[in-house]
Structure formats: C-alpha cells, structure tokens
Amino acid sequence: MATLDLIGLRKSFGDTQVLRQIDLSLADGEMLVIVGASGCGKSTLLRIVAGLETPTSGRVELDGKEITGLDPSARDIAMVFQNYALYPHFSVFDNMAYGLRIRGLSKDAIKVRVDEAATLLGLTELLGRKPRQLSGGQRQRVAMGRAIVREPKLFLFDEPLSNLDAKLRVQMRAEIRRLQRRLGITSLYVTHDQTEAMTLGDRLLVLHQGRPAQFATPMAVFERPADTYVAGFIGAPAMNFLPAVLTEDGRAARLAAGPVVRFADGPRAGAEGMALTIGIRPEHLTVGEDQLRVQVDLVEPLGSETLIHGHLPDGTELVVKVNGRAPAGESVPVAIQPAFLHVFDGQTGMRIDPAG
DSSP: OOOEEEEEEEEEETTEEEEEEEEEEEOTTOEEEEEOSTTSSHHHHHHHHHTSSOOSEEEEEETTEEOTTSOGGGSOEEEEOTTOOOOTTSOHHHHHHHHHHHTTOOHHHHHHHHHHHHHHHTOGGGTTSOGGGSOHHHHHHHHHHHHHTTOOSEEEEESTTTTSOHHHHHHHHHHHHHHHHHHTOEEEEEESOHHHHHHHOSEEEEEETTEEEEEEOHHHHHHSOSBHHHHHHSSSSOOEEEEEEEETTTTEEEETTSOEEEOTTOOOOSOTTOEEEEEEOGGGEEEEEEEEEEEEEEEEEOSSEEEEEEEOTTSOEEEEEEESSOOSSSEEEEEEOGGGOEEEETTTOBBOOOOO
16 A cells, blocks of 8 residues: 655656656555557656656655665566566466565465465466466466565556457456455556546546646546647547637637537637637537538448548538437538537637636
C-alpha cells in the first residue's frame, strides 16, 4: 500500500522535450491510467517512475519518500511489460519465483507466495509448463503473477494487452481491474487504447505532446473534455467538430453550415462573432429532424447500430450513430441535441463553459 507523487517532472532527449511539467498525486490503492497517442511521452513517464529513465528535472516520491535517484531494484515497484519478458527456458513456477530467489527468500516462503498467486490467477495447472506452451493470455497472467508475488508498493503496467486479440483483451482487462481492486495496490497503467483507459482507471491522465491535457475521472473526461484534443481522443466514434461563431449575446452559435444552435446550459462570454468550435458526439445527433442535411459518403452497419459518415454543405465531415439500420437515401436530415453540445474556443481549442 502506497501513495505516489510526481512533482515537476520534465524529460528531454537533447533538444527534444518529451515531458513538460508533470505534477500529479495517486492515493493509496488508486489506479491511474495514462493515455495518449503514440509519441506523447506516456511510456517515458512510466520508465521514469520505474527508474529506467532519469528525469531532466523534478522528483518521484513513493509513500512520501523521494526515490528519484534510487536503483530500480530498490524502489519496491513491480512492472508488467507489453512483451511479457518471461524467461523461455524457465517453467511458469520458476518465472514467478525468480525475483523472490534473488531476494533470498526461503524455498517454503517462495512456494507459498507462488501457489497463492497461481490460485488467484488460475495458473495452478500450468506451473510446470514453459512459456512456449502457453497462450498469450496465459503468458500475460504469468507476468502478472511474477509481479504479484513480490508484494510491491506500486504496480506499473506498460500496454500489457496490446499483443492480445480483441476478445482476449476484454477478458484480461476485466481480470486486471478485478485483481487490482482485490489487492488494493496503487497502480499506473499506460495505454493508447481509450476503451481500456475508460474502463480501468479511477482517474485518467491524458497526455498530449508531453503535457497533461486533462487529469480527472473517466466520466469527467468524457462529459467535460478540457479541449478539442481530449474531446477527439476520448470516445468512439470520435466527437464531431463544427466551425461556428458566437451570436445572440453569447446564447447561441451560428454554424458555418448555416443553422443557429442555442446553448441549453447558459450563455458564453465573448464578443459577437467570436470563432468557436462546436463539439457533438455521433450518438447525440437525431436523425429525421431537418436542422442539418448530411450528404452520405459511407454507411457502416455494425449490427445493433449503424455509423453514417457524411459531410455538410460547407464540407465539414460528420459521423452520425443510429440504432439499427440507417435510413435510405443519398442524404439524411439530422438535428443536434442542444443538451449535449460542447463549446470550444475556435482559436485555442480550450473548452468554454457557461458564463458565471
């Protein structure tokens, strides 16, 4: 059980800044998911916490004690890697026991810990096998078991599910979350998959070009994204963005596509004609009401729902999600649900909330 604090972390490789002013705190037993596009710095941040990289500035504290300069072996941290990192010539038992042997635990103590972890992870029948005799999901459970037996203060997960097929990813995602809650170990989990981020994390850190774009609970990030980057990254299909200008004393926006949409939650501060970006998720567009006319480019039937890809008269691309089948025709009338509008500054991309 432990708390984790990252204070003023920065990292540069030569003239390239990879991380810029990372400040965050994890409570005891909390799981934080770090999410962002490839190259945003999330794996570098994890490696700094693990001690595999040295920050350019800033510090890492575990349970209130600074560990920035400590060797990885002295940090009481366990890491689960993307590629499992199992010894191919060792059995499952020996892979899980190796770290305990290095620490000098007795054979009896090692057996107790390995057996407990194997029971927890459903690996008891596999303890005598070699990694090549296991499936991808079983190998990942062995890697988790090797971390669990160490009884660390902190778990680090570096995209552990990216090598698994879609069905197995869903199963392992649920298993990781169940185990983390049961064990109550403070955890950092890195992924580029926003579905994993939404379902696993107590809180999310969305990184963009090495900067924290938003740090909040998954639903807060989804319902009130801090800027257009977060809004476009979190949610599938991605949020639609419509260029507009502020009008009616801040009570509405006139879309470049023509119609005026009024804000259901109050006026926005700003000058008449100020450039805006209006965000609306595909599921919050209503088909059949002729506020906007979408020219259909592609229809994706997904079974219980359908995605309609199209564009508006001004050329703005739009995706509409409908239940069941899409209506027939080369164009579809749609309307925006005002209660689900997101308003962003057209220049900076930052969220604009109701005035006052």
